Amino acid sequence: MKAQRPVACTVSESDMFMSIPRGFSRSLVLIPGWGFSANIFSTLELPYDYIVPLHPVTGPVTSGLARFLDRSGIDRISILGWSMGGLCALEYCKTYGERVDNLFLFSLRFCYRPEEINALVSSLRSDKQRALKDFHRLCFIGQRQDHAWFCRECQPETLALWGLDDLILGLKYLSQHTIYSSFLNVLPKIRYVSIFHGKRDMIAPLNDLPPLPGNVYFKVVPTAGHLPFLIPEVQEGLIAAEKEHI
Secondary structure, three states, X not given: OOOXXXXXXXXXXXXXXXXXXXXXXXXXXXXXXXXXXXXXXXXXXXXXXXXXXXXXXXXOOHHHHHHHHHHHOOOOEEEEEEOHHHHHHHHHHHHHHHHEEEEEEEOOOOOOOHHHHHHHHHHHHHXXXXXXXXXXXXXXXXXXXXXXXXXXXXXXXXXXXXXXHHHHHHHHHHHOOOHHHHHHHHHHHOOEEEEEEEOOOOOOOHHHOOOXXXXXXXXXXXXXXXXXXXXXXXXXXXXXXXHHOO
């Protein structure tokens, strides 16, 4: 499916986010992972208006998102955080958890090893384009058709958006955070928390997940790599699971 460029509300140069009206009464903030842009979400069909970042996400989005919501008159949101976007979502919830109805976390990794970060930084400094394409390919293990779609419709724009300094800044952000404590701290604040994880994920291996509290909905997607939200059945399951908790 071809990525569609959204019709967005008016934004100023200082805005970090833009809204995508879709005719729904609720808003969902979509936060992508490191090395990707918001176009990775362009085929999602969820019953929300969308709010997406305008620029590569390299660190915390809490203050920028809060300003955007206040200026837009949006009181409550749900958040879908994918990979590093999940960390950003958790940090927002630590401060503004009372404004969040549902928290959907995809392919969350709770800790990155320094040697992995350093190796990736070295590869990026040597050949940014090749290193990022190699990373993208690993993300799509088990999702060949999704990878073909991404390379055709999204990757050229994504490669152009991410500069070397931004990529390294994002990796520094990942290396300095241990996510598990943040995750446990926000749980009491959110009405419904769900985690989806691909069984074939090479970026955030399933075996690296720590024990999860019993009140968290957890779903392993057998055929997915690092991007389970691209699978239509997962989107349908997300909607169904949420309805059970309304």
